[in-house]
Amino acid sequence: MKLTIDRDRCEGYGLCAEAAPHLMHLDDQGELVLDQVEVPDSSAVNAEEAVRVCPVAALKAR
């Protein structure tokens, strides 16, 4: 599974980072940073949760 951020949509709510703190975080400027773009199967559930709680549909998993 691969994560992508639509930068035009992401406004930095950070709900994804709360759902999957080991996959992504907000930096000091409040910009989302993906710590793992290729998500191992063991974290697929967390990645899907992060995608689900994104309010503006900016985070996608494929």
Next chain:
Amino acid sequence: MTLTARTPHSDVDLFSDETLHDPYPTYRRLRDQGGAVVLDTLGAWALPRYHSVRHALGDWETFSASGVALNDTVAPMLVGTVLATDPPAHGALRSVLSDRLGPRAVRPLEQDIATRADALVDGLLEKGSFDAVTDLATEFPFSVVFDLIGLPDEARPHMLRWADATFTVLGPMNTRAAQGLASLGEMFEWLATLGPEDLKEGSMGRAIFQAADDGRIRHESCIPLLSAYAAAGLDTTINTIANAVHLFATHPDQWDLVRADPGLVPSALNEVLRYESPVQVFGRRTTRAAETEDGITIEAGAQVLVLYGSGNRDERHYPEPDRFDVTRNPSDHLSFGYGTHACAGQALARIEAQSIIRALAKRARRIHIGRPTRHLNNTVRGLATLPVIGFEV
């Protein structure tokens, strides 16, 4: 449409006084009929299930925001507002708002808002009894949002009535909507007289005019954007805070959990929002045929009602949806919408409501209330009065 196509119908009036008082049994019947149901009284489709609501909100190309109002009188008045504009034009309007309203912009306000919440709640505790709608839920967003937008004080006495009208006129053209039109006209007439110099220096409102001067948006967009702030930022937050007080007063076991673990406050607020969605319904219009997950076809050009408040109570998505449970943390609730038009003020709304919940949790072991009265509006759900008759500290 094929002969086997299934088209559920309902003759329910979602906007009657009776339904507005308690829409949840009606919502459940609609959900049981399918992901989309034709409302015969309106000649429009209702989306009552979590999945169908979320899907429609996520697909702006099929479900156009040009249909956000449910009547043809108000729809033309909304042309050019952020709420009724589809991408790509939506992006420029939205970015002007989110520059100042987005989480990055409002996080630094958190401490100040919390301090204000503490002071307000302290004052009310001293009084002992008060009305939670007027003295707390209305007072607070007014003191926070009004100043942030930078609106001149002359609007204060009218703003609540105008905000209420802005939401009720988005419904079908019933008596409530017809009566709201006069107030809406008043609001737009007043807004149209405003220039940049009328909005406080450095405010969010002033930034809108600056964006026009910088060529990011057209000058004609300024007033519609200002109206989005003024109306959207008040009524919804007021209802959220009043609903929170009501739910915590009537569910003391849940209140005990929040008081024991303040880390639960974000989850508890999500549950307040899920349980009583401040915005119950907005519209969309289909640009092409759409099929729901359960195989129901909505034709092109149809008026659609997106039932946020019903999706939040969908038993297919939330187990025991009618139970108020602060540990549930339903962070995927629909009360802020989803996708393109997801609430641009949600970071600020969360800070405001969480500050009030924290301020109360620190001080009040029990909140005792009298009988609340409901305020009826076509699209938002909230209370008119909520007497708080005492606290245990």
